[in-house]
Amino acid sequence: MRQRPLRDTAWGNLPPELNRFVGRGGELAGLGRLLESSRLVTVTGVGGVGKSRLALAAARTLAGGAGPAERAQEDAQEGAQEGAQERYCDGLWLAELATVRDPALLELALAEALGLTDHTTRPPRTVLAEHLAGRRLLLVLDGYEQLVEETAGLVRELLLRSPGLRVLAAGRRPLDLEGERIFPLAPLAPQEALALLAERAAEADPAFAVTGADRAVLAEVCARLDGIPLALELAAARLRVLPPAQVLARLEDRFALLAGGPRGVLPRHRTLRTAIGWSHELCTPRERLLWARLSVFAGLFDLDAAEYVCAGPDLPVEGVLDLVGELLAQSLLAREETAAGVRYRMLETVRLYGAGWLESTGDGRRLRRRHRDWYMGLATWCELDWFGPRQQEVAALVEVELPNLRLALECCLEEPDEAHLSQYLAGTLWFYWAGCGRLTEGRHWLDRTLEPCAGTAGPGSGPAERPYESSRLKALWVLGYVAALQGDAVAAMSALYECREGAAQARNPVAAAYAVHRLGCLALVSDDMARARELLGSALERYREAGELNSGVLMCQVELAMALAFQGELAGALSLCEEVRDICEERGERWTKAYALYVLAYAALDAGATAEARRLLTECVEINHTFHDLVGLVLALELLALVTVAEGHPAEAAVLQGAAEPMWDGVGLQLFGSGYFNAPRLMCQERAGELLGAERYAAYAAEGRELSREALVVRARHAPGERGAATAGLRVGRGGPRGPRAQRRAAADQP
Numbered sequence: 149m150r151q152r153p154l155r156d157t158a159w160g161n162l163p164p165e166l167n168r169f170v171g172r173g174g175e176l177a178g179l180g181r182l183l184e185s186s187r188l189v190t191v192t193g194v195g196g197v198g199k200s201r202l203a204l205a206a207a208r209t210l211a212g213g214a215g216p217a218e219r220a221q222e223d224a225q226e227g228a229q230e231g232a233q234e235r236y237c238d239g240l241w242l243a244e245l246a247t248v249r250d251p252a253l254l255e256l257a258l259a260e261a262l263g264l265t266d267h268t269t270r271p272p273r274t275v276l277a278e279h280l281a282g283r284r285l286l287l288v289l290d291g292y293e294q295l296v297e298e299t300a301g302l303v304r305e306l307l308l309r310s311p312g313l314r315v316l317a318a319g320r321r322p323l324d325l326e327g328e329r330i331f332p333l334a335p336l337a338p339q340e341a342l343a344l345l346a347e348r349a350a351e352a353d354p355a356f357a358v359t360g361a362d363r364a365v366l367a368e369v370c371a372r373l374d375g376i377p378l379a380l381e382l383a384a385a386r387l388r389v390l391p392p393a394q395v396l397a398r399l400e401d402r403f404a405l406l407a408g409g410p411r412g413v414l415p416r417h418r419t420l421r422t423a424i425g426w427s428h429e430l431c432t433p434r435e436r437l438l439w440a441r442l443s444v445f446a447g448l449f450d451l452d453a454a455e456y457v458c459a460g461p462d463l464p465v466e467g468v469l470d471l472v473g474e475l476l477a478q479s480l481l482a483r484e485e486t487a488a489g490v491r492y493r494m495l496e497t498v499r500l501y502g503a504g505w506l507e508s509t510g511d512g513r514r515l516r517r518r519h520r521d522w523y524m525g526l527a528t529w530c531e532l533d534w535f536g537p538r539q540q541e542v543a544a545l546v547e548v549e550l551p552n553l554r555l556a557l558e559c560c561l562e563e564p565d566e567a568h569l570s571q572y573l574a575g576t577l578w579f580y581w582a583g584c585g586r587l588t589e590g591r592h593w594l595d596r597t598l599e600p601c602a603g604t605a606g607p608g609s610g611p612a613e614r615p616y617e618s619s620r621l622k623a624l625w626v627l628g629y630v631a632a633l634q635g636d637a638v639a640a641m642s643a644l645y646e647c648r649e650g651a652a653q654a655r656n657p658v659a660a661a662y663a664v665h666r667l668g669c670l671a672l673v674s675d676d677m678a679r680a681r682e683l684l685g686s687a688l689e690r691y692r693e694a695g696e697l698n699s700g701v702l703m704c705q706v707e708l709a710m711a712l713a714f715q716g717e718l719a720g721a722l723s724l725c726e727e728v729r730d731i732c733e734e735r736g737e738r739w740t741k742a743y744a745l746y747v748l749a750y751a752a753l754d755a756g757a758t759a760e761a762r763r764l765l766t767e768c769v770e771i772n773h774t775f776h777d778l779v780g781l782v783l784a785l786e787l788l789a790l791v792t793v794a795e796g797h798p799a800e801a802a803v804l805q806g807a808a809e810p811m812w813d814g815v816g817l818q819l820f821g822s823g824y825f826n827a828p829r830l831m832c833q834e835r836a837g838e839l840l841g842a843e844r845y846a847a848y849a850a851e852g853r854e855l856s857r858e859a860l861v862v863r864a865r866h867a868p869g870e871r872g873a874a875t876a877g878l879r880v881g882r883g884g885p886r887g888p889r890a891q892r893r894a895a896a897d898q899p
Contacts, residue, residue, distance in 0.1 A: 160211070160239035160240040160241045160242075160285075161239075161241055161242055161261065161263070162204060162207055162208060162211065162240055162241075162242055162288075163204075163242065165204075165208070166482070166484075167348075167351060168347065169201065169205045170340065170343055170344040170347055171336055171337070171340030171343060171344060172198070172202055172205065172336075172340070175202055175331075175333065176202070176205060176206055176209060178331070179191065179202065179203075179206045179316075179331055180206060180209065180210070182329050182331060183206070183210070183286070183314060183316065185329075186314075186327065186328075186329040187307055187313070187314045187315065187327065188303065188307060188314070188315045188317070188323070188325060188327055188328045188329065189314075189315070189316050189317070189328075189329045189330075189331055190316075190317040190318070190319065190322045190323055190328055190329070190330055190331065191203050191316070191317070191318045191319075191331045191333050192319065192320065192321060192322055192330055192331070192332050192333065193320070193332060193333035193334070194320065194376070195320060195378070195496075195497040196376050196377060196378025196379060196423075196497050197333050197334075197335055197376055197377065197378075198333065198336075198377040198378075199290075199318040199319065199320075199333055200290045200291070200318050201377070202318070202333060203288050203290065203316050203317075203318040204242065204288065204290075206316065207240045207242070207286060207288050207316065210236060210240060210286065211236075211240050235284060235314075236284060236285055236286045236314075237284050237285075238283040238284050238285040238312070239285050239286075240285065240286045240288070241261055241262055241285060241286070241287050241288065242261060242288045242290065243257060243258050243261035243262075243287060243288065243289050243290070244261070244290050244291055245257055245289060245290065245291045245292045245295065245299070246290070246291030246294075246447075246496045247291075247446040247447040247551040247554075247555075248294075248295065248551075249294060249295075249446075249554075249555075249558070250554070250558065251295055251298045252592060253554065253589070253592070254295055254298050254299065254302060255271070255272035255273045255275075255276055255302065256272050256588060256589050256592070258272075258276055258287075258302070259272055259275060259276055259279075259588075261287075262276070262279065262280075262287075264276070264279055264814070265585040265776055265778045265814050266587075266588055266813075266814045267585070267587045267588075267633055267634055267635075267778055267779060267814055267815045268634055268635060268814070268815070269591075269631075269634045269635065269636045272588055273302065273305065275814075276302075276306060277305065277306060277309045277310065278813070280306055280309070280310035280312075280313050281309055281310050282310075282312070283310065283312050283313070284312035284313075285312065285313060285314075286314050286315075286316060287306075287313060287314070287315050287316070288315075288316045288317075288318070289303070289315060289316070289317040289318070289319075290317075290318045290319075291318075291319070291496060292317065292319050292323075293319050293320050293321065296319070296321060296323065299317075299323065300323040300324060300325055303315055303317070303323060303325065304325050304326075307325075307327075335374050335375030335376050335377075336370075336375035336376075336377060336380070337375065338367065338370060338371065338375065340375070341370035341373075341375040341380060342358070342363075342366060342367055342370050344377060344380050344381075344384075345366060345369065345370055345380045345383065345384050345387075346358045346366070348380070348381050348384035348385075348479075349384040349387040349388070351384075352384060352385055352387065352388040352477065352479075353387065353388045356387060356388075362391075362392045365392040365393055365396050366392050368396055369383055369392065369395055369396050369399065372396070372399050372400070373399070373423055376423070378423070378424075378495065378497060379422075379423030379424075381479045382423050382424065382426075382427045382478070382479055382480070383395060383399070383423065384479070385427075385477060385478040385479040385480075386427075386430065386478070388477065398426065398430070399422075399423075399426060421501075424497065424498060424501045425501070427478060427480060428501065428505075430478075431474075431475075431478070431480075432474075434462075434463055434467065434471055435471055435474055435475060436505070437458075437462065437463055438454075438458055438463060438468065438471045438472070438475065439475060439480060439494075439498075439502045439505070440502045440503075440505040440506040440509065440511075441457065441458035441463070441502075441506060441511075441515055442454060442458060442475075442481075442494055442499075442502060443494065443499045443500070443502035443503035443505075443506055444457065444503075444506070444512075444515045444516055444518075444519045445457075445494070445519065445552060445555075446551040446552050446554070446555045447493060447551040447552065448484065448486065448491035448492065448493050448548060448549075448551070448552075449491060449492055449493075449552065450488075450489065450490065450491055450492070451468070451469060451472065451490075451492075453522055453523075453526075453552075454468055454472060454492070455468045455469075456518070456522045457515065457518045457519050457522050458515075472492065476492070480494065480498055481493065481494055482494075482495070486544075486548045487544040487547070487548060488541070488544045488545040488547070488548040488549070491548065516559050517559065519552070519555065519556065519559070520555075520556040520559040520560060520569070523549065523552050523553050523555075523556035523573075524556060524569065524572070524573050524576075526545075526549065526553075527546075527553065527573055527576045527577055528576055530542045530545060530546055530576075530577075530579075530580075531576050531577075531578075531579060534579040534583075534698075534699055534739075535697075535698040535699045535735060535737055536735055536736050536737060537735070537736025537737075538736075539736070539737060539738050539739055539775075540738070540774055540775075542579075543580070543583070543584050543774075543775055543776075546577070546580045546584070547584070553573070553577070556573060557570055557573055557574060557593055557596075557597075560573060560597075561596060561597070567597065568616030568619040568620065569619070570593075570596070570597040571597045571598065571616075571619040571620050571622070571623035572616075572619040572622065572623075573597075574590070574593040574594050574596075574597045574623055574626070575594070575619065575622035575623040575625075575626045576622070577590065577593075578590075578626040578629065578630075578700070579699065579700075579739075581594075581626070581630055582629060582630060582633060583699075583739050583775055583777060584775050584776050584777070585775075585776035585777060585778055587630050587633055587634055588634075590626070590630045591627070591630050591631065591634065594623055594626060594627040594630060595627070597623055598620070598623055598624065598627060598643075617650065617654045617656070618654070618656060618659065620650070621647050621650050621651055621654065621656055621659035621663075622659065622662075624643045624644070624646055624647035624650070624659075624663075625643070625644060625647045625659060625662040625663050625666055627639075627640075627643040628640045628641075628643035628644035628647060628663070628666045628667075628670075629666045629669070631643060632666060632669055632670045632673065633779065637670060637674065640666070640670055641667070641670065644663045644666050644667050644670070645663075645667075647659060647660075647662070647663040648660055648663035648664065648667075651663060657690060657693065657694045658694050658696055660690060661687050661690035661691050661694060661696065662687075662700070664683055664686050664687040664690060665683070665684065665687035665691075665700070665704045667683050668680050668682075668683030668684035668686075668687055668704070668707065668708075669684070669704075669707055671683055672684070672707055672710060672711055673822055673825070674822070675822050675823055675824055677711050677714055677715050677824075680707070680708075680711040681708065681711045681712070681715075684704055684707050684708040684711060685708060687704050688701075688704055688705060688708065691704065699737055699739055699740045702728050702731060702732065702737070702740040702744075703740050703743060705724050705725075705727070705728050706724070706725060706728055706740060706743045706744050706747060708724060709721040709722075709724040709725045709728075709744075709747045710747055712724070713747055713750055713751060714824040718751045718754060718755075721747055721750075721751060722747075722748065722751050724747075725744040725745075725747045725748050726744075726748070728740065728741070728744040729741060729744045729745070729748070732744065738771050738774070738775075739771065739775055739777065741771065742767070742768045742771035742772050742777070742780050742784070743768075743780060745764045745765070745767055745768040745771075746764075746765070746768050746780070746783060746784055746787065748764050749761040749762075749764035749765045749768065749784075749787060749791070750787060752764060753787070753790065753791055753794065758791050758794050758795050761787075761791045762788065762791050762792075762795070762867060765784050765787055765788040765791060765864075766788075766864060766865055768780070768784040769781060769784045769785060769788065769861060769864045769865075770861065770865070772784055773857065773861045778811055778814050778815055779815055781811065781857075782808050782811040782812060782815055783825065785804055785807065785808040785811075785860070785864065786804075786805065786808050786828045786829045786832065787828045788804055788864060789801045789802075789804035789805045789808070789828070789829075789832045789836075790828040790829075790831055790832040790835075792804060792832075792868065793832050793835045793836045793839070794835075795867070795868070797868040798835070798836040798839040798840050798845075799836075799840060799844070799848050800848075800868040801832055801835075801836045802836050802840060802844075802845045802848035802849045802852065803848050803849070803851050803852035803855075803863075804852060804860075804863075804864070805829065805832055805833060805836070805849055805852060806848065806849030806850060806851060806852025806853045806855075807852035807853065807855045807860045808829070808852075809849070809852070809853060810853055833845075
């Protein structure tokens with residue numbers, strides 16, 4: 149039985165269209181035919197020709213969301229769409245790679261796009277290959293040009309190992325792989341170009357309309373811009389303030405200046421650069437300056453970041469908002485709603501133009517450092533806010549800002565004498581690496597920042613030779629923490645012992661407490677309860693003496709309670725976790741609270757209070773799901789399954805057990821090869837298996853393996869006797885039946 153993609157959105161992650169897709173009916177049909185016969189199709193063309201938009205429109209058509217060119221033929225295409233849904237029964241997924249600059253993060257970016265969480269030390273490429281091996285899906289790759297060789301190698305391996313995978317790539321150059329079908333995308337035909345120009349102009353100015361007198365002028369504008377969509381959209385923004393004749397006249401002047409452009413430059417490349425350069429010339433000096441400075445951001449950014457990074461004596465902070473508004477009006481920026489609020493994005497082609505201007509001013513290095521400083525400050529505030537009521541908002545904020553945080557880390561690592569800043573930043577993000585399912589990426593950055601070539605002195609150096617020792621020590625204990633959660637005990641102990649020794653030399657009691665704490669955590673998951681109690685108890689005393697209190701400190705108290713509970717000392721465990729719960733509720737903290745609820749539920753089940761145990765575990769599951777904490781989620785589900793069989797519902801217990809099984813692939817059996825942590829699972833399997841018989845137990849467990857994470861959480865929210873219509877539509881896949889095969893499965897599941 150195949151594991152389903154663990155993703156909350158229905159049938160993939162394709163973003164909604166921000167405005168109407170205009171024209172390209174023939175290209176959509178041709179691209180669809182290629183995808184029927186080929187497993188790798190690459191849309192190529194010059195920048196701004198609409199490769200990304202066409203690829204996404206084709207994917208949406210396969211999902212059943214026909215674009216305008218298809219709606220007239222919708223009835224005729226119904227059978228084809230049903231076939232596509234069968235072919236891509238595991239979804240259509242977009243991986244945007246334009247902001248990925250480090251080849252080591254390529255596999256992580258794809259795993260992130262597919263909604264994969266993995267807590268092990270397995271290479272991300274292995275995780276991807278195993279996940280895709282038995283699935284049927286379409287993967288849309290966009291913006292890979294800066295990593296074309298690495299992308300080609302990864303795509304080749306995934307296609308070889310995953311017979312049901314098809315890839316639709318969009319880039320300026322092909323991947324040059326065997327079996328690749330190239331779909332060269334030409335500019336828009338004259339009528340489509342005029343339709344796009346008119347529609348985008350009307351969006352900018354609702355009073356705009358193509359009149360008989362203007363039609364010929366606008367058609368000439370389209371011709372001068374070679375029908376390139378990005379160039380047309382930039383020109384449409386100008387029609388808000390200039391009449392068509394003036395737009396054409398200014399374009400003519402610009403082309404005349406560039407008539408003797410560089411030899412060997414293709415006309416369409418020159419056209420796009422001309423259009424962007426023309427937009428640049430029409431900007432005011434301050435708009436041009438902001439455009440250049442905004443190019444230091446990776447992906448999305450908000451107004452606060454733009455004001456801090458870009459403002460200066462020549463660009464007053466109070467004027468940045470108005471300038472952003474002007475760049476939006478000129479289609480040089482796009483506005484997006486995210487889980488963290490409003491963000492702005494600059495198209496990559498436009499950003500690169502601005503970056504060239506920034507470098508020509510000699511101000512690039514200063515702006516990159518200001519960008520780094522802003523995101524270091526953001527990480528610092530997020531760490532503080534993590535211990536409070538804004539925890540969920542902090543998780544969403546860091547998720548949105550991750551490309552910029554990566555860029556800040558890279559900036560730190562470029563300067564050997566500033567390696568301590570990279571250690572500080574990677575260490576400060578511990579809550580995100582450990583609490584939000586990002587262990588693999590956290591390990592990547594922590595390892596890099598602690599490499600000897602990163603500018604730190606060797607282990608034998610004393611504190612005097614390491615003036616920023618506190619940053620190094622923090623990175624070390626965070627590395628130990630992450631490695632322990634990955635099940636890499638050797639790396640964890642090495643980092644934690646080095647941290648403890650360094651803390652003693654530097655007389656840093658806080659770092660020493662964290663090192664002792666994480667060594668205790670390592671003992672806990674290794675079933676050495678006596679040592680775990682000793683180390684965790686010592687760490688708590690050290691924290692109290694140092695006046696340290698945060699989510700990590702409370703987690704230490706919960707882990708001590710676990711050690712007590714596993715040894716039968718439930719009264720002591722209850723006392724510790726009730727105190728943690730009270731502090732968390734007072735502070736609004738939820739992540740650590742979930743682990744305290746797990747221990748309280750463990751004790752309640754032991755006392756026979758199954759209803760109380762269920763209530764506690766339901767909340768625990770909700771919280772862990774919110775933060776993508778796979779370790780906490782799988783432990784809570786397995787204990788909930790044991791509660792369910794104790795309530796007299798062995799079939800439902802088997803379903804929950806089956807749902808938890810695939811999660812262990814991401815958590816790693818090494819980490820929780822523990823007899824104590826595995827006890828609820830083994831007890832549930834034994835009891836439910838006895839009541840159901842081996843064959844029925846296996847059938848119900850297989851049903852659980854088909855549940856998506858979202859469907860599973862909804863199911864866990866209701867006791868077996870309460871479950872009805874609220875969960876019936878969520879039993880298969882990621883949001884209900886999606887295609888013929890899913891419909892057949894859903895029908896088979898109905899009573």
